[in-house]
Amino acid sequence: MRNDTRPLLSVRNLRTSFFQDEGTTKAVDGASFDVFPGKTLGIVGESGCGKSVTAQSILRIVDRPGRIVDGEIVLTRADGSEIDLVKLKANSREIRSVRGGDIGLIFQEPMTSFSPVHTVGEQIIEAVLLHSEVGKKEARLRGIEALRSVGIPKPERRIDEYSFELSGGLRQRAMIAVALSCNPRLLIADEPTTALDVTTQAQILDLLRKIQQERGMAIMLITHNLGVVAEMADDVVVMYLGKVVEQGKVDDIFHDPKHPYTKALLQSIPSIDSTPRLKLPTISGSIPHPFNRPKGCPFHPRCVSAIAGRCDVEEPPLQAVGEGRKASCFLYP
Numbered sequence: 001m002r003n004d005t006r007p008l009l010s011v012r013n014l015r016t017s018f019f020q021d022e023g024t025t026k027a028v029d030g031a032s033f034d035v036f037p038g039k040t041l042g043i044v045g046e047s048g049c050g051k052s053v054t055a056q057s058i059l060r061i062v063d064r065p066g067r068i069v070d071g072e073i074v075l076t077r078a079d080g081s082e083i084d085l086v087k088l089k090a091n092s093r094e095i096r097s098v099r100g101g102d103i104g105l106i107f108q109e110p111m112t113s114f115s116p117v118h119t120v121g122e123q124i125i126e127a128v129l130l131h132s133e134v135g136k137k138e139a140r141l142r143g144i145e146a147l148r149s150v151g152i153p154k155p156e157r158r159i160d161e162y163s164f165e166l167s168g169g170l171r172q173r174a175m176i177a178v179a180l181s182c183n184p185r186l187l188i189a190d191e192p193t194t195a196l197d198v199t200t201q202a203q204i205l206d207l208l209r210k211i212q213q214e215r216g217m218a219i220m221l222i223t224h225n226l227g228v229v230a231e232m233a234d235d236v237v238v239m240y241l242g243k244v245v246e247q248g249k250v251d252d253i254f255h256d257p258k259h260p261y262t263k264a265l266l267q268s269i270p271s272i273d274s275t276p277r278l279k280l281p282t283i284s285g286s287i288p289h290p291f292n293r294p295k296g297c298p299f300h301p302r303c304v305s306a307i308a309g310r311c312d313v314e315e316p317p318l319q320a321v322g323e324g325r326k327a328s329c330f331l332y333p
Helices: 051-058 093-098 120-131 136-149 168-180 198-215 226-232 250-255 260-267
Strands: 009-020 023-035 040-044 066-076 082-084 103-106 186-190 218-222 235-240 243-249 319-322 325-327
Touching: 009 051, 023 040, 023 051, 023 066, 023 235, 040 051, 040 226, 051 066, 051 186, 051 218, 103 168, 120 136, 120 168, 136 168, 168 198, 186 198, 198 226, 218 226, 226 250, 235 250, 235 260, 243 250, 243 260
Parallel strands: 023 243, 040 218, 040 235, 103 186, 186 218
Antiparallel strands: 009 023, 009 066, 066 082, 235 243, 243 325, 319 325
């Protein structure tokens, strides 16, 4: 996608599956993309398309019975060395130094991600002590500064409070503080504005943008909210049923979408110019059950442009459809 700089994180042909008695669920099925330093990559798609499992695979925290079965996740570390995270053991010292150190994660639901029996400060201090050679007093000062940096008032008091004592907006800010406490070079934000009102959503997004500018870190933003992607992202990856169906620059994706799924997603966004009392376009059907994946293109049962005898038989490869653009669709030779 870019030739002028080296990717901070390069994911190639990532496949993560869950092996159950009922069958095998291919949660991520051959995803490939790059995250560049100082840039924001938006990963979008409906619920169940594999966005969160992709993030969990990068940090090697996929719950059993899931595991990575193929692919590479190459991280360029601060000293310039490259490391394939897939080859590391999930509980090894090296991968634990990456989690929170090189890569921070904002979980999707802070209410269930925080420990209810430990204070917010204890959880921040634990992360600082794990990744930095400092004492408890210095770690506490760093925790207070982390809370202050994300806009939490009276951080000297809040650091000793439990997550359930905080409002939804403050809890999300505290989650961001935990993720940023060790100055990661890549921040993975998994639905960072879920369950927040629109005013608080805007504040959280402004906060992420401000911190990115100050620290020069990369952000991998996982969401189904295309409005958030349009405001935050530099590049976009569209996923469907575990596969990347389109990727490109954010302006190209929004002004000239190529894949029928991307077009359908954009058409379903409400617009101030829409005709009053007219129903919004919708994508017919729903994502197929993982145990009953359709043959051929995974989107063809819901696609208005499906080619009979081809889309339901062959699976289109992800190929170039313009400068810096890729899409997996037979509409493009």
